Amino acid sequence: MSVQQLCVLGATGSIGASTLDVVAQHPERYEVFALSGHRRLNELAELCCRFRPVYAAVPDEASARQLRLLLEDAESIPEILIGEGGLEAIAADPRVDTVMAAIVGAAGLKPTLAAVKAGKRVLLANKEALVMSGALFIEAVRASGATLLPIDSEHNAIFQCLADPASPGLTRKGVRRILLTASGGPFRQTPAEQLIGVTPDQACAHPKWSMGRKISVDSATLMNKGLELIEACWLFEATPEQVEVVIHPQSVIHSLVDYVDGSVLAQLGNPDMRTPIAHAMAWPERIDSGVAALDLFDIARLEFERPDEERFPCLRLAREAAQAGGCMPATLNAANEVAVEAFLEGRLGFTEIPQLIESVLASAEPRPAKDLAAIFAADTTARQLAREWLARR
Numbered sequence: 001m002s003v004q005q006l007c008v009l010g011a012t013g014s015i016g017a018s019t020l021d022v023v024a025q026h027p028e029r030y031e032v033f034a035l036s037g038h039r040r041l042n043e044l045a046e047l048c049c050r051f052r053p054v055y056a057a058v059p060d061e062a063s064a065r066q067l068r069l070l071l072e073d074a075e076s077i078p079e080i081l082i083g084e085g086g087l088e089a090i091a092a093d094p095r096v097d098t099v100m101a102a103i104v105g106a107a108g109l110k111p112t113l114a115a116v117k118a119g120k121r122v123l124l125a126n127k128e129a130l131v132m133s134g135a136l137f138i139e140a141v142r143a144s145g146a147t148l149l150p151i152d153s154e155h156n157a158i159f160q161c162l163a164d165p166a167s168p169g170l171t172r173k174g175v176r177r178i179l180l181t182a183s184g185g186p187f188r189q190t191p192a193e194q195l196i197g198v199t200p201d202q203a204c205a206h207p208k209w210s211m212g213r214k215i216s217v218d219s220a221t222l223m224n225k226g227l228e229l230i231e232a233c234w235l236f237e238a239t240p241e242q243v244e245v246v247i248h249p250q251s252v253i254h255s256l257v258d259y260v261d262g263s264v265l266a267q268l269g270n271p272d273m274r275t276p277i278a279h280a281m282a283w284p285e286r287i288d289s290g291v292a293a294l295d296l297f298d299i300a301r302l303e304f305e306r307p308d309e310e311r312f313p314c315l316r317l318a319r320e321a322a323q324a325g326g327c328m329p330a331t332l333n334a335a336n337e338v339a340v341e342a343f344l345e346g347r348l349g350f351t352e353i354p355q356l357i358e359s360v361l362a363s364a365e366p367r368p369a370k371d372l373a374a375i376f377a378a379d380t381t382a383r384q385l386a387r388e389w390l391a392r393r
């Protein structure tokens with residue numbers, strides 16, 4: 001077995017940390033070729049000392065200078081690349097086998113696509129990239145022969161429950177529907193009138209998962225599940241109608257596949273991202289992830305509820321964007337990114353997040369997602385509309 005050369009885009013984040021934790025457990029299998037960070041340069045410097053990558057990628061020249069300073073006394077200093085070009089270069093480098101795409105948001109699209117186009121084994125955590133570019137992304141995977149493996153725990157579970165994930169079309173696989181589970185987030189039981197006053201810290205205190213702040217807010221609004229619905233449609237060739245969201249507060253079942261013969265397959269495990277990461281890193285083999293064995297006696301009961309789209313309209317907005325197709329999912333994603341940022345900065349109320357997104361979706365022109373330029377144009381317009389909404393309210 002040759003050692004896999006790994007590039008981690010978004011190494012300083014939560015998924016980055018879990019990935020490097022798995023890597024550290026298997027030094028005979030994985031070597032870190034490149035790491036990227038954005039603002040947390042101290043953390044990036046520590047990771048460079050520990051994993052000794054050939055390259056480190058940062059946003060700009062000032063960050064590069066700072067990283068160089070931080071690494072002054074390091075035994076091994078990586079070559080430092082800057083900007084989007086740097087991210088694309090490390091993702092597509094011919095020496096890289098596997099790319100962990102774990103940048104958050106639209107910023108991850110171009111580097112992730114660079115990895116896809118270079119035919120890499122792409123471990124996809126950056127769901128926003130696939131939501132934005134859908135058909136184009138999947139077409140690029142086909143054209144290059146890249147291997148796309150889902151990291152999102154639900155999609156990784158579905159992948160594991162599909163007998164032949166590579167064959168096209170859900171119906172041909174005998175699948176009736178996909179049951180996408182959701183924890184329900186920190187406000188699952190919060191009455192509508194109390195949602196108005198919830199704070200960023202309350203929204204980020206997820207009951208089951210420890211994650212970056214953007215996805216934590218998305219989990220609280222259920223937009224995360226909406227983005228995941230769109231993600232599932234592209235990954236598994238499903239229609240939005242074939243994906244049903246099920247609230248499952250224990251977060252032990254990570255999703256299910258319902259077959260036409262009445263069989264329902266599920267993947268279970270403790271809620272720890274190292275499981276899907278280790279699965280995707282080693283697939284089709286299995287390796288130890290460091291996650292404790294599931295104790296069913298300790299869990300004792302599993303519960304299921306229907307999502308409440310009155311309190312959490314983001315789920316409906318995402319489904320509508322998926323049905324509209326074209327650039328609408330990119331518009332949804334961009335409006336959501338602006339709304340979440342404004343909420344985290346205290347400039348927008350929690351219940352205003354779906355209001356802002358709905359208004360942007362209503363004002364955006366439906367356009368086909370014919371190329372990347374059209375997708376980025378929709379992204380830019382949506383951000384502009386979102387900022388105007390924020391300014392006039």
Ligand code: NDP
Binds near residue numbers: 013104108273
């Ligand atoms: P974090 O916020 O913890 O990490 C995000 C990473 O992206 C960091 O390395 C950050 O750098 C980097 N980054 C942020 N902005 C930019 C930018 N403009 N350009 C380049 N890099 C940037 O997020 P998570 O790790 O939680 O999530 C990462 C992705 O994985 C998201 O798409 C999320 O939806 C998905 N995901 C996460 C899960 C989880 O459990 N955390 C579960 C399933 C999916 P820095 O920190 O140095 O600023």
Ligand code: MG
Binds near residue numbers: 152153154228
């Ligand atoms: Mg998920």
